[in-house]
Amino acid sequence: MTIHPDFDTPIERRGTRSVKWDAMQAAQGVDAGDGIAMWVADMDFAAADVLQEATKALIEKANYGYFTGETEMKDAVAWWMETRHGWRADPAHMVSTAGLGNAIAICLQTYTDPGDEVIIFTPVYHEFTNKIVNADRKVKESPLVIGEDGTYRMDLDALEAAMTGRERLLLFCSPHNPAGRIWTIAEQQAVARFCARHDLILVSDEIHHDLVYPGKIHVPMPVAAPDSVERLVMLTSSSKTFNTAGSRLGTVTIPGADLRKRFGKQLNALNLQSNLLGCELTRAAYSPRGAIWVDQLVAYLDGNRAAFLKAMNQIPGLQPMPMQATYLAWIDFSNTGMDMSEVLHRVKSDARIAPSVGAEFGTGGETCLRFNFAMPRARLDTAIERLQAAFRDLQ
Ligand SMILES: Cc1ncc(COP(=O)(O)O)c(C=O)c1O
Numbered sequence: 562m563t564i565h566p567d568f569d570t571p572i573e574r575r576g577t578r579s580v581k582w583d584a585m586q587a588a589q590g591v592d593a594g595d596g597i598a599m600w601v602a603d604m605d606f607a608a609a610d611v612l613q614e615a616t617k618a619l620i621e622k623a624n625y626g627y628f629t630g631e632t633e634m635k636d637a638v639a640w641w642m643e644t645r646h647g648w649r650a651d652p653a654h655m656v657s658t659a660g661l662g663n664a665i666a667i668c669l670q671t672y673t674d675p676g677d678e679v680i681i682f683t684p685v686y687h688e689f690t691n692k693i694v695n696a697d698r699k700v701k702e703s704p705l706v707i708g709e710d711g712t713y714r715m716d717l718d719a720l721e722a723a724m725t726g727r728e729r730l731l732l733f734c735s736p737h738n739p740a741g742r743i744w745t746i747a748e749q750q751a752v753a754r755f756c757a758r759h760d761l762i763l764v765s766d767e768i769h770h771d772l773v774y775p776g777k778i779h780v781p782m783p784v785a786a787p788d789s790v791e792r793l794v795m796l797t798s799s800s801k802t803f804n805t806a807g808s809r810l811g812t813v814t815i816p817g818a819d820l821r822k823r824f825g826k827q828l829n830a831l832n833l834q835s836n837l838l839g840c841e842l843t844r845a846a847y848s849p850r851g852a853i854w855v856d857q858l859v860a861y862l863d864g865n866r867a868a869f870l871k872a873m874n875q876i877p878g879l880q881p882m883p884m885q886a887t888y889l890a891w892i893d894f895s896n897t898g899m900d901m902s903e904v905l906h907r908v909k910s911d912a913r914i915a916p917s918v919g920a921e922f923g924t925g926g927e928t929c930l931r932f933n934f935a936m937p938r939a940r941l942d943t944a945i946e947r948l949q950a951a952f953r954d955l956q
Pocket residue numbers: 602659660661662663686734738766768769798800806810811
């Protein structure tokens with residue numbers, strides 16, 4: 562089957578109620594008129610044809626009542642996980658949430674009590690901390706350390722030494738946002754063993770599972786560490802892969818009967834149910850046509866990654882982290898000798914680019930910015946030129 566997605570032609574997102582573009586001025590102080598949005602983690606590409614067809618078919622039925630589409634959607638998730646990731650997920654173990662931020666929040670409510678500690682490896686996706694703090698639980702940061710290859714490592718020995726006995730849950734990000742790191746099987750097994758040793762619930766957020774660069778393989782936690790399944794809560798979604806975050810649907814797969822029952826009870830207590838559009842988009846996405854689209858997307862993103870990291874590496878003082886996954890580049894500015902306010906002034910005011918601020922990702926992120934490069938290549942070239950100009954005096 563030939564599918565030719567057009568990733569080069571820009572789509573107009575301004576005026577579409579896009580957070581990334583329409584809230585950029587208010588949130589970032591960068592004018593959307595000629596600014597470039599590189600913050601929120603969604604993509605500036607048109608949706609896949611297979612999604613457009615599913616949406617049109619939905620509209621044509623003129624029927625938005627209660628629906629029964631969950632079964633087909635879960636079967637599609639199971640098919641995708643097995644064919645793309647070698648994981649035999651059982652549809653009977655799946656429940657749906659309104660996205661994965663919602664899934665994390667429900668995990669906290671279900672498996673922890675106020676005051677309990679929740680372990681995260683920082684810097685990490687900033688909503689982990691927000692969810693924990695706003696649930697009146699305590700964040701226990703385990704700072705990542707930079708290895709010889711320039712990418713992050715977990716320091717489980719340091720974490721072990723810092724354990725208090727009040728920890729209940731470990732929230733894992735795999736592949737890692739913002740590092741673009743794929744954890745090895747051995748690293749995942751070490752995390753699973755750590756959770757077993759300390760009787761922790763292991764929540765593995767694998768939302769970036771499909772955005773993996775050629776030559777790299779993401780191994781889902783239940784495949785890497787099958788012994789972990791009785792304490793494991795798996796979070797997956799088609800939303801990063803297919804750019805459907807607005808349809809608010811995440812899949813939570815819980816192999817253990819007791820954990821699944823407790824999660825289901827909490828969902829019912831809050832009356833949280835999936836939505837028709839989210840189910841239809843996920844079902845349509847997780848298909849042979851969707852798979853071809855994703856392969857072409859990743860190839861395109863790989864070109865963007867190469868161009869962006871190469872150019873950033875050439876600016877003295879900038880250290881982009883080598884990436885194995887995601888479209889989110891993590892750049893350390895500490896060797897520029899500038900403080901973050903100066904760096905941000907140059908990026909936002911001079912280059913007119915809105916990045917994500919590293920400090921929001923927790924300890925270790927203070928000197929970094931995160932740049933989303935999921936955009937047409939020509940626009941990325943403009944972003945590169947502007948960043949080069951903004952830091953030209955460092956040459
Ligand atoms: C690791 C991680 N988890 C969860 C989310 C949010 O997921 P959702 O939009 O489904 O709430 C993101 C979004 O960037 C993410 O990077």
